Amino acid sequence: MRASDLIGREVRTADDESVGVITDLRCVQDGPVRGTQAALRVDALLVSRHHTGSVLGYDRERQQGPWLIRAVVRRLHRHMQVVPWSDVDSEGPPIRLRRTG
Amino acid sequence: MTLGRCRRLLMFGALLAALTSCVGNAATTGAYSGKAHLSAEAAASALQTAKLAVDSSAKGNLFDSYLEIVLSQAEDDLGSVQQQFDSIQPPNTTEADRIRDRLDTLLTRAASILADIRITARRDQQAAMIKTAAGIPALADKFDTFAEATA
Amino acid sequence: MKIFQVALGILTAIGGFVDIGDLVTNGLVGARYGLSLAWATVLGTVGICLYAEMSGRVAAVTGRGTFDLVRERLGPRAGLANLIASFLVTGLTLAAEIGGVALALELATSVNYLLWVPLVAFFLWLLIWRVKFSYLENGAGLLGLALLAFGFALWKLHPDYGSLVHQVVAPHKPGTERLNSYFYYAIALFGAAMTPYEVFFFSSGGVEEKWTRKDLMVERANVLIGFPLGAMLSLSIAACATLVLKPRGIEVSTLGQIGLPVAFAAGKVAIAFLILGFVAATFGAALETGLSCGYSIAQYFGWQWGKFVKPREASRFHLVVLLSLIGAAGLVLTTIDPVKITEYSVVFSAVALPLTYFPILVISNDPDYMGDKKNGRVMNFGATVFLVIIVVASVAAIPLMIWTRAGQ
Amino acid sequence: MSESARGRVLDVNLHLLDRQIVDRDGEFVAKVDDLEFERGADGTLYIAKIMVGSRALGPRLRGRLGVWMRSIGERLSTDAIPTIDFALVTDIGSEVKVSATRDDLDAAPLEGWVRDHVISRIPGSRHAGE
Numbered sequence: 192m193r194a195s196d197l198i199g200r201e202v203r204t205a206d207d208e209s210v211g212v213i214t215d216l217r218c219v220q221d222g223p224v225r226g227t228q229a230a231l232r233v234d235a236l237l238v239s240r241h242h243t244g245s246v247l248g249y250d251r252e253r254q255q256g257p258w259l260i261r262a263v264v265r266r267l268h269r270h271m272q273v274v275p276w277s278d279v280d281s282e283g284p285p286i287r288l289r290r291t292g
Numbered sequence: 293m294t295l296g297r298c299r300r301l302l303m304f305g306a307l308l309a310a311l312t313s314c315v316g317n318a319a320t321t322g323a324y325s326g327k328a329h330l331s332a333e334a335a336a337s338a339l340q341t342a343k344l345a346v347d348s349s350a351k352g353n354l355f356d357s358y359l360e361i362v363l364s365q366a367e368d369d370l371g372s373v374q375q376q377f378d379s380i381q382p383p384n385t386t387e388a389d390r391i392r393d394r395l396d397t398l399l400t401r402a403a404s405i406l407a408d409i410r411i412t413a414r415r416d417q418q419a420a421m422i423k424t425a426a427g428i429p430a431l432a433d434k435f436d437t438f439a440e441a442t443a
Numbered sequence: 444m445k446i447f448q449v450a451l452g453i454l455t456a457i458g459g460f461v462d463i464g465d466l467v468t469n470g471l472v473g474a475r476y477g478l479s480l481a482w483a484t485v486l487g488t489v490g491i492c493l494y495a496e497m498s499g500r501v502a503a504v505t506g507r508g509t510f511d512l513v514r515e516r517l518g519p520r521a522g523l524a525n526l527i528a529s530f531l532v533t534g535l536t537l538a539a540e541i542g543g544v545a546l547a548l549e550l551a552t553s554v555n556y557l558l559w560v561p562l563v564a565f566f567l568w569l570l571i572w573r574v575k576f577s578y579l580e581n582g583a584g585l586l587g588l589a590l591l592a593f594g595f596a597l598w599k600l601h602p603d604y605g606s607l608v609h610q611v612v613a614p615h616k617p618g619t620e621r622l623n624s625y626f627y628y629a630i631a632l633f634g635a636a637m638t639p640y641e642v643f644f645f646s647s648g649g650v651e652e653k654w655t656r657k658d659l660m661v662e663r664a665n666v667l668i669g670f671p672l673g674a675m676l677s678l679s680i681a682a683c684a685t686l687v688l689k690p691r692g693i694e695v696s697t698l699g700q701i702g703l704p705v706a707f708a709a710g711k712v713a714i715a716f717l718i719l720g721f722v723a724a725t726f727g728a729a730l731e732t733g734l735s736c737g738y739s740i741a742q743y744f745g746w747q748w749g750k751f752v753k754p755r756e757a758s759r760f761h762l763v764v765l766l767s768l769i770g771a772a773g774l775v776l777t778t779i780d781p782v783k784i785t786e787y788s789v790v791f792s793a794v795a796l797p798l799t800y801f802p803i804l805v806i807s808n809d810p811d812y813m814g815d816k817k818n819g820r821v822m823n824f825g826a827t828v829f830l831v832i833i834v835v836a837s838v839a840a841i842p843l844m845i846w847t848r849a850g851q
Numbered sequence: 852m853s854e855s856a857r858g859r860v861l862d863v864n865l866h867l868l869d870r871q872i873v874d875r876d877g878e879f880v881a882k883v884d885d886l887e888f889e890r891g892a893d894g895t896l897y898i899a900k901i902m903v904g905s906r907a908l909g910p911r912l913r914g915r916l917g918v919w920m921r922s923i924g925e926r927l928s929t930d931a932i933p934t935i936d937f938a939l940v941t942d943i944g945s946e947v948k949v950s951a952t953r954d955d956l957d958a959a960p961l962e963g964w965v966r967d968h969v970i971s972r973i974p975g976s977r978h979a980g981e
Contacts, residue, residue: 222897256817260830343691
């Protein structure tokens with residue numbers, strides 16, 4: 192499995208309702224030690240209606256100017272959700288969640 | 293960007309080049325007169341460039357190499373004005389023919405002056421060059437009058 | 444020592460500000476519109492100051508060049524489209540600069556410019572291959588100061604300064620000119636002042652010279668003092684054309700015409716300086732654009748780049764630079780008039796500008812990268828205003844080009 | 852990037868993909884063109900390798916340009932796609948630092964080819980600017 196396989200993949204609920212597409216993978220560094228550091232574990236999926244502008248970083252929880260760009264990107268991604276990896280039932284495509292809409 | 297888009301971009305570029313180029317047919321006397329107006333202004337510009345270069349050189353302000361290049365470029369500019377104007381198909385009116393005759397005469401005289409200046413400049417005959425260039429303001433005035441009449 | 448470094452940087456920025464785009468566009472517009480479009484040069488200069496300050500700061504804090512960050516913030520796909528567009532514009536500018544050097548040498552020697560082109564391209568490559576970065580940058584910038592001949596000529600012309608200033612501050616379109624052409628040339632001047640390659644070069648240069656946070660003051664002084672003074676030089680070119688060429692109805696189509704006011708007013712020594720300035724300014728800009736072609740591609744793909752390592756350590760970078768020089772020289776050798784190439788390249792610069800301006804604006808706000816050096820409120824206000832201006836100019840450029848038949 | 856109770860948190864697309872990889876000596880190696888995961892016993896995904904080169908980048912570009920870039924990569928090399936073990940990563944910031952040298956990693960075969968067949972043949976390639 193590659194990062195590019197997951198990013199952009201559609202996410203659907205158990206009752207086949209579309210949640211959006213994966214825009215990013217949130218990792219936590221708490222896996223088994225590899226080399227000198229703990230491995231990065233995929234902890235959650237960031238799911239939004241579309242991909243545009245996500246990698247600019249304005250859709251995340253942080254203060255980042257300028258106001259105009261932040262407002263536009265936040266609006267594009269106002270439906271963004273953080274879906275825990277533990278909610279994933281099957282990896283698809285499309286990714287199927289355990290929960291219903 | 294996909295290859296298809298690249299191709300579209302190239303076609304767009306070609307279209308742009310075609311749209312921004314200038315030669316063509318003049319369907320009406322008005323359009324023809326407009327093109328004649330632009331040609332006259334460009335020709336006057338070439339003449340005035342040569343005059344400015346000769347004046348500077350006469351004051352000892354310009355290197356010979358610089359002078360020669362400016363003169364030959366002015367001559368080239370005039371040549372392309374002449375060639376472009378001649379390649380326009382005039383509409384079939386007496387007014388258009390009159391415009392064409394008048395501008396052709398002026399352009400021919402301009403070409404001959406610029407050639408004379410270039411020749412004298414390359415032969416280092418400064419006095420003769422200055423004398424020939426002294427004829428430029430009168431001719432440039434004629435172009436200006438023509439340009440105003442066709443504006 | 445610090446003072447010397449700052450002074451050197453400022454002088455380099457002044458001499459390096461003007462390139463073939465500024466020479467041709469300012470001469471052409473000055474002869475046609477007087478100083479009634481000087482506002483576009485002023486606007487472009489404020490823009491390039493903001494843009495260069497941001498990208499210089501980003502380079503000093505993160506050690507990353509422009510295209511490295513463009514790909515990170517736009518993703519690989521939009522980043523690649525951006526790379527292709529920016530590379531084409533920079534390559535076109537490189538061709539224009541090489542043509543400019545050759546035309547200036549033609550004026551000095553009356554040897555046809557096409558014969559100079561291969562020699563110029565070879566010499567450019569040789570310098571990029573062998574000479575240390577700071578010598579290239581400072582050498583070309585300092586020699587470019589010879590263009591002050593325009594300022595000297597302006598002084599010798601004893602103009603009515605009040606009327607010139609009035610033309611600048613109360614712009615008034617000449618009655619015989621059409622409004623669409625007026626704005627087309629406004630965009631051309633804006634693009635000439637705010638050329639994207641200047642920023643690739645500036646930020647990559649910061650990495651080449653291993654800037655750190657400590658160098659930020661020097662970097663700011665270079666930009667905020669050097670660029671406006673460089674713009675004054677641009678305006679003096681336009682003013683000379685306004686005073687000498689415009690009254691005679693001369694339409695600028697060659698580099699020789701742009702220098703004529705200096706000959707007319709100031710004489711042989713000034714012309715000698717002027718030609719030296721032409722050669723240095725265009726040659727310096729050709730070095731910058733040639734390197735920028737390599738920087739942009741290498742940074743996108745993550746290859747080793749730069750002159751701070753041996754050429755064999757950055758082999759693909761040097762190969763791209765070499766091929767770009769060959770390609771650009773080839774374009775000039777097709778006998779397309781370099782002045783025409785320049786006229787188009789400045790407009791396409793304006794078209795491509797948002798592609799790199801936008802990511803730099805975003806990165807310079809990124810708290811992860813910039814920490815306490817991220818943009819302040821005032822900076823962001825100015826930068827956002829310019830984002831809007833740049834986008835408008837970019838969108839309007841091509842329709843205006845078609846509508847005005849490239850400014851006819 | 853932030854710290855949670857369990858460890859550092861980072862987003863793959865925002866903080867890792869497309870970043871510059873820098874070797875032990877500060878030389879540029881490649882970009883993080885893609886990442887390969889390894890599956891733990893419970894189905895959890897861990898980042899295992901960094902994938903580099905045009906064959907890794909191609910699929911991320913989608914469209915015909917992606918296919919084109921990938922096929923150029925395939926023409927140039929038929930070996931496996933070059934990867935860098937994530938265990939070698941020592942720091943993730945504005946660049947991704949690895950503990951090996953560029954030559955050890957052998958992540959950019961084309962760089963070596965151009966060096967040996969083109970650049971090294973030009974006099975002066977072993978000297979930095981003077």
